[in-house]
Amino acid sequence: MELMFKSIKEAIRLKSFLANNGLQDSFQEKRGRFIYSFQPSDTNKDEYVSALIQYIQTVKRNEWLDQVLQKKYKYESENERHDIIEIVSEMFDGERQELTALTAVIKEEILLHEAILDLLDFKGAVAFDSFLRFRLREYFKQVTSYLGIAIDEYKMEQDYQIFIQTLRDYLRDRLTRQSIVHLILERPETFYDETLREMKQEEVQGLLDPRLLSNHPVYVDSAVIAPLLSMAPNKIFLYTKHEDQPLVRTLKNIFEERLVLFSTSYFYSLSNAYTRHS
Structure with missing residues (x-):
């Protein structure tokens, strides 16, 4: 043919x-x-x-x-x-x-x-x-x-x-309010300071930048992303059982080298070790 x-x-x-x-x-x-x-x-x-x-x-x-x-x-x-x-x-x-x-x-x-x-x-x-x-x-x-x-x-x-x-632009211009943050990304999400002391909800809310939720041009998750942006930590230790969930990907993209990922079980091992040596 x-x-x-x-x-x-x-x-x-x-x-x-x-x-x-x-x-x-x-x-x-x-x-x-x-x-x-x-x-x-x-x-x-x-x-x-x-x-x-x-x-x-x-x-x-x-x-x-x-x-x-x-x-x-x-x-x-x-x-x-x-x-x-x-x-x-x-x-x-x-x-x-x-x-x-x-x-x-x-x-x-x-x-x-x-x-x-x-x-x-x-x-x-x-x-x-x-x-x-x-x-x-x-x-x-x-x-x-x-x-x-x-x-x-x-x-x-x-x-x-x-x-x-x-x-990222917001984070770049934000002053650090909490140098190191540990975050367990389970329900409910729980924040800890650099000494592994649990941060109560009132404390976390008190650190929120009100402009971030009211005037920001994009929707920002108020439970996790907004508090982390408001605190603008130099280092975030994130603990989760599900590393492939969309929120983890978003946090990695926003905070980049500031964020370090671990399993949830590692946090409890770390917490127990910290308590024994306190």
Whole structure:
């Protein structure tokens, strides 16, 4: 069969991609069309199918997403488009299951495998652009569902980064009110001073910067983040059973090198040792 291309760049790119997969076929120009001719057989058809699936997944899918982001969603920044496409790729790779759970999972391999088998079984010439536009219409329609979720996720991640930077700026300008703080991140959250003395709720509240809760441009958690920002410690020893919880990630991002993470059990061992030597 023959695949026809309007662009020599596209034709050469596909030929190179297939050649890298051990598939060498003829390439020629006829009347302004660039034609890639190949004869898949029973012995190598699976190799063609696999290579063409990879080509669509790694090249054409990203190109299509980039065009949609520019034309439909008006993303002019290449960096922004790259970051959104990266999220889509992670969804396809199974790394963003919390996002793919929001929509039907795309059976990409099945959709592409079926379409490419039809293509290889065709005996005549096929315009590659037409194959993508019409035969893979349902595939790209489903990719759109991932793209919408990826855009929302990207916007939330951008908002989160602005939130983190705003709090870092506040922390940078805040005078230290408590040099060392130990915090057990369980329910209820419990603060301790540098001597491992428990800080009562009234004491913690008394250290709060009232402007942080009333006038700050972003919402700040009043139980943990606001007290720590108000105290602006030089060092925070954080104890938790669940290091992967979102609040821990946020605290690490805000306080960076000021924060040291330990297990909850380590605090009690430390407390007992401190008591024995007091």
